[in-house]
Amino acid sequence: MTILTGKAEGGRRLQPARSGVLRKVWEHRADYAYVLPAIAVMLIVIAYPIYYTIELSFFNTPPGLQLRDKIFIGLNNYTAILTSPVFWKVTSNTLIWTLGSTFISFVLGFASALALHRDFVGRGILRAVLIIPWVISAVAASYIWKWIYHSDFGIIGAVLVGLGLADRPPNFIDNVNTVLPSLIVVNIWREFPFAMIMMMAGLQTVPDQLLRAAKVDGANAWQRFWHVTFPHLRNVSTVTILLLAVANFNSFIIPWIMTGGGPSNASHIWITHIYELAFGRQRWGVASAYSVLLFLILMSLGYFYVRALSGNEQKGGSE
Amino acid sequence: MTRISLGGAVLRATVSTALMVSLMSASALGAPPVDLNKWSPQYVRSIAGTQNFDTAGDCAKVTPLDYKGRLTFWYQGVFEGDPDLLRQYYKEFFETFRKTYPNIQLEEQALTYNDLLDKFRTALLGNAAPMAVRLQILGGTEFASKGYLQPLKPEDVGYSTEDFWPGAMKAVTWEGVTYGIPTNNETMAFIWNADIFKRAGLDPDKAPATWDDVVKYSKQIHDKLGIAGYGLVARKNAGNTPYRFMPQLWAYGGGVFDEATASPTYKQVELNSAQSKAALQASYDMYVRDKSVPVSALTNQQADNQPLFLAGQLGMMVSHPSDYNVMLDLQKKTTGSDKEKAQTVIDNMRYGLIPTGPDGKRAVVFGGSNFHILKPEYVEGGKVDEPAAKALGCMWASPEWSLKMAYAGSNPGNLNGFKTKWMKERLDNIKFLDVTTSMLPYGIPFPALPQSPEIMNIIVPDMLQNALTGAMTVDQAGDDAAKKVKDLMDGGL
Numbered sequence: 001m002t003i004l005t006g007k008a009e010g011g012r013r014l015q016p017a018r019s020g021v022l023r024k025v026w027e028h029r030a031d032y033a034y035v036l037p038a039i040a041v042m043l044i045v046i047a048y049p050i051y052y053t054i055e056l057s058f059f060n061t062p063p064g065l066q067l068r069d070k071i072f073i074g075l076n077n078y079t080a081i082l083t084s085p086v087f088w089k090v091t092s093n094t095l096i097w098t099l100g101s102t103f104i105s106f107v108l109g110f111a112s113a114l115a116l117h118r119d120f121v122g123r124g125i126l127r128a129v130l131i132i133p134w135v136i137s138a139v140a141a142s143y144i145w146k147w148i149y150h151s152d153f154g155i156i157g158a159v160l161v162g163l164g165l166a167d168r169p170p171n172f173i174d175n176v177n178t179v180l181p182s183l184i185v186v187n188i189w190r191e192f193p194f195a196m197i198m199m200m201a202g203l204q205t206v207p208d209q210l211l212r213a214a215k216v217d218g219a220n221a222w223q224r225f226w227h228v229t230f231p232h233l234r235n236v237s238t239v240t241i242l243l244l245a246v247a248n249f250n251s252f253i254i255p256w257i258m259t260g261g262g263p264s265n266a267s268h269i270w271i272t273h274i275y276e277l278a279f280g281r282q283r284w285g286v287a288s289a290y291s292v293l294l295f296l297i298l299m300s301l302g303y304f305y306v307r308a309l310s311g312n313e314q315k316g317g318s319e
Numbered sequence: 320m321t322r323i324s325l326g327g328a329v330l331r332a333t334v335s336t337a338l339m340v341s342l343m344s345a346s347a348l349g350a351p352p353v354d355l356n357k358w359s360p361q362y363v364r365s366i367a368g369t370q371n372f373d374t375a376g377d378c379a380k381v382t383p384l385d386y387k388g389r390l391t392f393w394y395q396g397v398f399e400g401d402p403d404l405l406r407q408y409y410k411e412f413f414e415t416f417r418k419t420y421p422n423i424q425l426e427e428q429a430l431t432y433n434d435l436l437d438k439f440r441t442a443l444l445g446n447a448a449p450m451a452v453r454l455q456i457l458g459g460t461e462f463a464s465k466g467y468l469q470p471l472k473p474e475d476v477g478y479s480t481e482d483f484w485p486g487a488m489k490a491v492t493w494e495g496v497t498y499g500i501p502t503n504n505e506t507m508a509f510i511w512n513a514d515i516f517k518r519a520g521l522d523p524d525k526a527p528a529t530w531d532d533v534v535k536y537s538k539q540i541h542d543k544l545g546i547a548g549y550g551l552v553a554r555k556n557a558g559n560t561p562y563r564f565m566p567q568l569w570a571y572g573g574g575v576f577d578e579a580t581a582s583p584t585y586k587q588v589e590l591n592s593a594q595s596k597a598a599l600q601a602s603y604d605m606y607v608r609d610k611s612v613p614v615s616a617l618t619n620q621q622a623d624n625q626p627l628f629l630a631g632q633l634g635m636m637v638s639h640p641s642d643y644n645v646m647l648d649l650q651k652k653t654t655g656s657d658k659e660k661a662q663t664v665i666d667n668m669r670y671g672l673i674p675t676g677p678d679g680k681r682a683v684v685f686g687g688s689n690f691h692i693l694k695p696e697y698v699e700g701g702k703v704d705e706p707a708a709k710a711l712g713c714m715w716a717s718p719e720w721s722l723k724m725a726y727a728g729s730n731p732g733n734l735n736g737f738k739t740k741w742m743k744e745r746l747d748n749i750k751f752l753d754v755t756t757s758m759l760p761y762g763i764p765f766p767a768l769p770q771s772p773e774i775m776n777i778i779v780p781d782m783l784q785n786a787l788t789g790a791m792t793v794d795q796a797g798d799d800a801a802k803k804v805k806d807l808m809d810g811g812l
Contacts, residue, residue, distance in 0.1 A: 062810045064769040066465045067444055151614035152547065152627070174617040176788045260555050263617040264781070264790040279437040280556055281773050 050295065056288035063282050070285065077289035086265060086273070093180055094269040097255075098248040101187045106241055108188065109195020114225075116196070117203045134193035142257035145186045149173050149258075173259055176266035183255055183267055190254070191247065195240050202236035203229070238308040246301050249294070270294050351481045353734045358760050360753035368743030372735065374720065375419050378713040381477045381706075387422040388707035391699065393439065394453035395688055396429025398622075402644035404727040412724055416714055423707045433556065436772060443467055447699045451708040453502055453715070456490045456687045457765050457772050463493035464769040469692045469703075472497040476713040482733050486685045486764045493767070500716045501732035503725040504687035506758035507562060508751070509674065510642055511635035512628065514667040519543045519634070526635075526671030530567055533635070533674055534604050540634040541611035549605055550624040550636030551612040553783040559621040561765070561775035563637045564602070564783060566683045569763055570676030571598035575774055575804060578766045579682060585766050588808070590782065591801035597677075599786055599793050606787045617784055625649065629661050637673060640755035641728035670751035672758060685762030687732060690715055730756060770807050778803045 025032065057077055059070035081087045116127050133141065148155050149172040157169020172182040206229050214224045252271045255261060261268035261276060268276070270290065278287035353366055375384065397406045413427060428449070430438055436458055442448045448467070462468050473480050480488055483501045491499035513523035519540040527533045537548025552559045569579045573595030576585040589595055605612045613619060613627065625642065627633040629649050639645075646668060650661040675681045690712045695703045714720055722736035726745055736742060746752055765771050782800035785791040791799060 060810070063461065063773060063807070064464045066467070146618070151618075153615075153632070169614075171614055174614050174788075176790055259618050262555050262780075262784050263553075264784040264788045266788070266790075276556070276777070279440060280777055282440065 053288045053291050053295075056284055057292050059285045061282060061284040067284060073285070077285050078293075080286060081289055081293070086268075089265055090268050090270060090273045093265075093267065094249065096180060097184060097187070097251065097269050098245055100181075100184045101191065101248045101251075102241060102244040104184070105188045105192040105244055106195045106237070108192040109197075109240070110199045110237070112192065112196040113199035113203055116200060130196060131193045133190050134197075136190070138190065138253040139257060141186070141190055142254050145189075145254075146173070146258045149182055173267075174263055176264055179259055179263065179267045183258060186254055186258070187248070187251065191244060195244060198236060198240040198243075199233065202233045205236075206232045235308060239305065242301060242305040242308060246298060246305070249298060249301070351734060353737055355485075355760070358757075360757055363737060363742075363753070363756050364746060366738050366742075367746055368738070368740045370718075370735065370738040372718045372739060374714060374717045377477050377717060378419070378710055381475075381713045382420070382710035384419060385422060386420065386706050386710065388704040389424040390426070390451060390704055390707040390711060391449040392425065392427045392451045392453075392708075392711060393435065393449045394427065394429060395432055395435050395455055398431045402641050402727045403648050404644055405641065405724075408723045408726050412715070412720055415720075416711065419714065420707075420710050423704075423710060425707075425711070442699075443697050446697050446701075448693050448697045450698050450703045451690065451692050451711060453688050453690050454499075456487070456501075456504075456685070456689060457775060459491045459499050459689050459691060460493050460767045461769040461772055462691070463491075463496075463498035467693060467697050468498040469694050469705075470496050471499055471690075471692050471712070473500050473716070476500060476709050476716060478713075478716060478733065482735055484685070484732070484734065484759075484762075486762055487687055487689070487732060490685075490687075490764045490767055491689050491691075499689035499691040500712055502688050502690050502715050502721055503729040503732045504685060504759070504762070505640060505725070505729035506683040506685060506755065506762045507566075507637050507639055507673065508683075508755045508758050509635065509671045510628070510638050511669050511671070512631065512633070512664055512667050513669050514663065515540060515544065515546070515631065515634040523667075524669065526669070527674050530570055530598070530601055530674050530676060534601050534609070537605050537611040537634065538609040541609065544634075546632050546634065547613045547627065548611040548634045550621075550628065550633050550638075551602060551605060551616040552619060552621055552624065553602070553606075553616050553780055553787060554618055554620055555780040555784065556776050560780045560783065562684045562686060563621070564598075564779060565763075565765075565775075566637065566673050567601060568595055568598040569682035570674065570680050571595070571601070572676055572678060572680060573598050575779070576766055579763050583766065585768055588801045588804045590779075590804060591797045594676075596793055596797045599782065599797055602783060603786050603793050607789065617787060629653075629664050630657075631660060631664050639728060640730070640749070640752060643668060643670070643750050644727045668751075670754040672754065673761070681761045682763050683758050683761050685759075685764045687729065689732075730759065770804075773807060774804055778807070 056070070058072060058074055060073045060076070061067060061070050065071075112130055116123055116130075147153075150157070151169060151171045151174045154169055154172070156172070157166070160166040161169060171178060173179045210228050211224055214228050219227065250271055251269060252275065255267050255269055255272050256275065259267045261272045265273075271294075274287045274290045274294070277283045277290065354362070378384075397409055409429075413425070416423075416425060426449075432455060435454065439448065439452060439454070439458075439462075443462070454462070459468075473482060478500070480497070484504050487501035487504050488497065491497055491501065509526050511526060516525075516536075517523040519536075520543060521536055521539060527536045533549055540546065540548035552563050554560055568574060571594045573592055574589045576587060576589055577583045578585065606616060613624070613633070615623065621636075621638065624633060624636055624638075625645055626649060628636060628642075629646050643665075646661070646665050650658065650665055653661045673681060673683050692705065692708045692712070693703060695701050715724065716733050718731065718733050718735035718739050719741065721731040721733040722739055722741050722745070725731050725736075726741070727749060731737060731742075765775055768774075778800050781803075782796045785799060786793050786796035790796075
């Protein structure tokens with residue numbers, strides 16, 4: 001039996017409109033009040049910068065003028081970006097960087113998670129060791145790797161020369177052809193533990209009885225993986241890949257510290273290029289136009305991320 | 320007929336003589352405190368220790384010592400490439416300032432050369448800049464042209480414009496108005512390892528006379544000893560690159576514009592001239608053709624070359640007056656046999672003038688830093704405590720502190736600093752100081768344009784990288800850089 005209190009009745013009498021949406025809003029007014037501070041903060045720190053960036057992208061900001069004296073140029077920044085050979089070079093670098101880092105980190109992380117999922121002596125220690133690259137500061141890691149790769153006195157070069165495998169140290173980061181793959185290796189080293197942790201968590205949700213049943217039915221290890229384990233990990237894999245992709249699109253520290261985008265723009269990716277345009281060259285307008293384009297790309301990735309999460313929730317709910 | 324009485328004549332003569340003397344005195348007051356035409360190591364020695372200055376007394380005339388106020392201040396501080404001695408003097412300076420002006424609450428923040436411009440620009444966009452800033456010589460014009468800085472001349476802090484190097488004053492002047500006070504000015508020199516020279520079959524006590532010789536020597540050192548000959552630096556967004564490449568560019572007769580001439584107009588872009596390309600070709604020959612310089616030059620800064628030099632793995636480089644002290648500091652950190660090896664390098668360290676171009680032209684970047692005061696509307700809180708800022712400016716630009724703060728790494732911005740007792744002490748303690756001060760008259764300031772930071776930190780290094788990586792030929796790299804400068808000057812995107 002439901003007992004309506006006077007207060008509740010009074011509340012019902014105060015309903016301002018009959019429209020469904022408004023009624024729902026009114027019913028959830030307390031919920032809205034709770035999230036209001038968070039929304040206000042988000043509007044200030046996210047919505048306004050987004051609006052301002054979009055606005056700036058329609059202006060020219062020459063180095064001799066203050067930002068407030070910017071000149072309206074319509075879509076010229078976008079035209080200039082899309083017709084610039086640097087844009088295509090940087091975009092191709094960004095795609096190679098993002099796809100290469102994401103795919104290999106995921107595969108390595110998944111493989112490590114599968115290996116560590118089994119029980120063996122020293123598993124805990126190995127797990128802790130493998131997580132180290134992820135917890136090391138990216139700045140520190142970049143400086144360490146810069147010296148590991150050093151084209152004259154790097155550790156790798158010294159070992160190769162010492163073992164007689166090379167006449168002179170290999171040129172990793174001072175060569176336009178090798179610099180990007182070399183940086184991708186560092187990025188993979190740093191982020192595969194993240195994929196590993198995500199997949200390890202996912203592996204714990206795979207029902208043991210299903211695997212045992214498959215084994216009883218004669219399925220070999222590969223078949224058990226492909227038909228039982230992998231389908232269970234589809235959603236966590238999607239989320240992991242999307243998170244890695246977004247993080248890689250937004251990467252800055254490793255390429256900036258190790259090469260500054262050089263040599264000859266060979267390791268410039270979108271974020272480092274935007275940073276250089278804005279802070280090194282004060283092309284706030286062009287940098288903003290780049291940022292708007294990047295924002296659209298990341299938003300579409302975000303859409304898939306949310307869809308993947310919703311898929312998870314729905315699946316979880318139906319189960 | 321006019322009768323001229325003797326008394327009247329004497330009176331007129333006395334008055335006119337007095338007037339003339341007074342005019343002469345006035346012009347004498349406006350004359351530089353040192354004779355720049357006589358500049359030589361001997362002259363510098365002869366004036367060192369000849370005058371005493373009362374810093375607190377002088378600054379009290381600008382801002383009373385009991386003045387109560389608050390000052391926020393950013394400056395290009397000491398970093399890993401600087402000697403420990405400089406660190407001590409910076410510490411001592413701020414301690415002394417606090418003692419001299421006990422009622423001024425000073426909130427200072429040190430930033431590295433490469434970070435300062437970026438952070439300062441960002442702060443200005445948000446009207447969150449400090450009240451005063453000490454910027455690298457390259458930055459002043461950019462901020463003055465945008466209207467961020469208050470007009471500020473040496474006279475505002477108790478000195479005379481003539482007390483400072485004319486080239487340094489040019490770097491703080493925009494459209495005829497002065498916006499800052501030089502704190503220190505320096506020129507680099509050429510450093511080499513005599514032992515490496517000897518082992519490579521070169522005269523150990525003779526620096527390469529021309530840049531063509533540098534190319535030749537670098538190859539000879541590399542071919543004979545298997546180590547890098549010349550310490551080329553070509554990293555982007557690092558101040559080290561223009562400081563090392565521009566002297567080479569100017570020596571060959573090239574330039575970004577006509578900045579190496581007596582009265583530059585900055586109208587014509589010269590990066591694509593035959594002379595500029597010849598300078599670029601010299602770098603290309605060392606890096607690509609002869610492979611006689613560090614391969615890591617494209618990602619390295621000078622701070623990376625210093626340990627290589629100390630380890631005996633680098634034959635020669637263009638570097639700071641402070642490098643001898645840096646080497647001593649680095650040597651202290653070595654252990655075992657490395658210590659001995661480092662000592663051998665230090666014993667064999669030689670300083671010389673930077674080589675000339677094919678026509679005998681010698682040039683070096685006239686570097687340094689300047690003190691500026693911001694306009695209130697761009698400062699956090701919207702207020703600038705001018706008396707407090709001027710007190711700091713007066714103290715830093717004083718003969719005493721402009722010398723002490725440059726003791727091991729630079730030279731005093733205030734020419735009177737050369738007359739202090741600390742200069743005399745410095746000449747005795749800092750080895751090779753003579754050579755680096757001798758380079759000062761060859762100093763060429765960067766173009767006094769708001770576009771200079773982008774040209775020097777991005778376009779010039781890009782040109783080098785494009786040529787050295789083979790992304791472009793030398794010709795193409797020169798033309799590409801010239802086009803970028805032209806576009807930039809035309810206000811292009």
